[in-house]
Amino acid sequence: MxxxxxxxxxxxRIDDLVLEAMLPYLKEQYGNASSVQHKLGRQGSHAVEHARIQVAELIHANPKEITFTSGSTEAINTVLRGISKSYRTIGNRILTCGTEHKAVLTTCEQLTKEGMAIDLLKVNGLGEIDLQALEDAIGPETVLVCLMAANNETGVIHPLQEIAEICQRKGVLFFCDATQWIGKLPLNVEETPIDILCLSAHKMHGPKGIGALYIRRKSKPIQIPALISGGKQEHGLRGGTYPVHQIVGLGEAAHQAQQKxxxxxxxxxxxxxxxxxxxxxxxxxxxxxxxxxxxxxxxxxxxxxxxxxxxxxxxxxxxxxxxxxxxxxxxxxxxxxxxxxxxxxxxxxxxxxxxxxxxxxxxxxxxxxxxxxxxxxxxxxxxxxxxxx
CATH class of the missing domain: 3.90.1150.10 (Aspartate Aminotransferase, domain 1)
Structure with a gap:
């Protein structure tokens, strides 16, 4: 049965077209994308950059704003730990919500041991936040608002446009875990001023173990140090050998996700x-x-x-x-x-x-x-x- x-x-389940796109980079075109001195390496590098464009197109971002990660959990750790470290002289408070994914809540709990203060918004009986409570909770020491786009357990959607506009008015960064949203509903970061966003391929018929982090390019760049150091991959933000086949899979999944x-x-x-x-x-x-x-x-x-x-x-x-x-x-x-x-x-x-x-x-x-x-x-x-x- x-x-x-x-x-x-x-x-x-992985999409057939995604799997088909990935297979050549496991067999014939298996070069290291950082070895651009030879043809196989250049093929891998071109594939990585093409996938970066596909992911950027899905959320209407600039490809230079996309960094590949192993998935949203890594991206969440990168952002929360990185912001905590880089912005400590500005403020030591992060504002989030009690219904966030455990990757957020557990990381925030660990950050409290390093001197960060975590403010938790409450939700009503439907799992919705109060926008006035959000605005009131953002204080002079708040450096980041971290709220998911849609809840992974209930599917409840937060009003991203209004949240982003509140954060803009208050002068704080808005980090959105869009893992459950991307691939199900459209999102345009040109229209919705989210500063930082993460997603995972396997939530939208792509492979496991690959995701992306969007960081908006600003006149005053957002300071997030690398969580994983190594070579100069991803402009030094995320070291390690490129898993080309997975990145290609993410790119194709992002392309297919544009189909309604x-x-x-x-x-x-x-x-x-x-x-x-x-x-x-x-x-x-x-x-x-x-x-x-x-x-x-x-x-x-x-x-x-x-x-x-x-x-x-x-x-x-x-x-x-x-x-x-x-x-x-x-x-x-x-x-x-x-x-x-x-x-x-x-x-x-x-x-x-x-x-x-x-x-x-x-x-x-x-x-x-x-x-x-x-x-x-x-x-x-x-x-x-x-x-x-």
Whole structure:
């Protein structure tokens, strides 16, 4: 039986055209892109620069503003640690949010041990920030605002244009983790004045282990020192041998991502059918502005970890793939005001251009049966039904 795959916010299937573009750089054109003294090296170098143009075109940036990384986690560490180091004489505060990715929150926590102060914005029950609270929280010591474009667990979108304009008025840098946004929705950095942005290829049908960091070119350059030092690759910002095949894959994935595809209709169909099929199920962020591919589902008194063991043919997650091995409940749902009990019962279904209706129907039927089987042996569910809890 085919596995119904609904974990596309964790990673996506590689696009056939992306794989096809990559293969020559693993076989015939395998030269080191820094060895430009010979033809094979120059072929690699040209491929890297072509991919840089493709990534820049996707977000309407200048190719010189694009730096290749191993992915968003590296980019986040580069930016947060780099800004903390370079701007310490200006201020020692970073403003972020309690629903950010763990790569941000964990790095910020570590930076507090080095003298940085981290201010956390709160969210409402839908996972949305208050723009006035954001503006009020930016003080004279704030050097960076770090807010994601769209939440990886719930799909809730932050108002990037308004955030960027507030940061401009306040004279602070705006760093946006756009990992979940890029490839699903358009973004134009010429129109939306984001200063720094990161993305990963494997979230948009590219290969794992490659991403990009956008740093806006300004009259007063943004100072971010290298996290990984080595040779002079990437103008000294990111040392190491170029993984040409992965960079080519990122470039082609960025090129393919410019093609529009409709996914919200299927996502909405899934939610409507699930709510009809499973008693006491809900979509916590249904009323929020969300990514078109993401559903965060809460099924009352059915722990996601238990449900997953009964659904081996359905691939979904209990939240972020980066923390799904943790026993703690979703920090995102808790920040939204949900109890730990409910947060343990939340799960993420994320769709892609390869998801079809047959998969959706199959997953809903299997979910319905699995939930019924769990509840049939649950004293807590019986007490809930009897109004005792």
């Amino acid at each position: 085919k596995i119904a795959y609904f974990d596309n916010n964790a990673t996506t 595809f409709e996914i919200a209709t299927l996502r909405d169909y899934f939610e409507a059918e699930l709510l009809k099929a499973v008693e006491e199920s809900s979509i916590p962020t249904k009323g929020a502005n969300r990514l078109p591919n993401t559903s965060n589902v809460l099924i009352k008194h059915v722990k996601t970890a238990e449900l997953m063991t009964k659904l081996p043919q359905v691939a979904f997650s209990s939240g972020s793939a980066c923390v799904s091995g943790d026993r703690d409940p979703s920090h995102v749902l808790k920040a939204m005001g949900y109890s730990a009990e409910d947060a343990y019962c939340s799960m993420r279904f994320s769709f892609s251009k390869y998801t079809d209706r047959e998969e959706v129907d199959s997953a809903i039927q299997q979910l319905k049966e699995a939930v019924a089987a769990i509840r049939a042996h649950s004293p807590i569910w019986e007490m809930y039904k009897d109004g005792l809890i």
